Amino acid sequence: MLKIRRVQATDIFPVIALAYDTLPERYNPSIFNQFYESFPEGFLIAMHNHILIGFLIGIKTTMNTARILMLSVNENNRRQGIGSALLKKFLLEMKNHQIRQIELEVRTTNRGAVEFYIKQGFILQEKLHHFYQNGEDAYSMRKGL
């Protein structure tokens, strides 16, 4: 059974492992605890039969703006609506926090993620040249709530 919920302290280690497996960026593990402690409302996980299969981390950047920093679903569980379910719960949490706009950046080469966000109602804003450490470009995307 799929369950989407806020992260708890005991979930952090599996989240770090999933981020390492599925995302190209190499994050300092301590930042996951920092996100959990500073804005747990924006840190959501997807559990299937008590196994972590996805997570989303967002932060509040202004009184009424939030930014999605990471979204990841385990490779074997993609195209099953998990990413959509995480995002839906995140948007609901943000609405309850008077957030009116969601922003994010995504690699221009990450076609799957760009398609995913467009399907979820995000609009492409601009191309950000050399946005990532390895020199790759990003698209900035936005969605109003």
Ligand SMILES: CC(C)(COP(=O)(O)OP(=O)(O)OC[C@H]1O[C@@H](n2cnc3c(N)ncnc32)[C@H](O)[C@@H]1OP(=O)(O)O)[C@@H](O)C(=O)NCCC(=O)NCCS
């Ligand atoms: C992007 C990601 C989170 C999507 O999660 P997901 O659980 O597979 O997404 P969903 O099943 O909810 O997809 C919903 C819709 O988005 C679109 N979509 C999702 N993945 C897609 C892909 N690889 N190619 C094209 N469209 C895609 C489709 O329209 C899909 O609907 P459909 O399956 O009925 O056609 C997942 O592919 C992932 O973890 N990728 C690696 C990490 C990453 O790139 N994160 C985003 C940048 S931080």
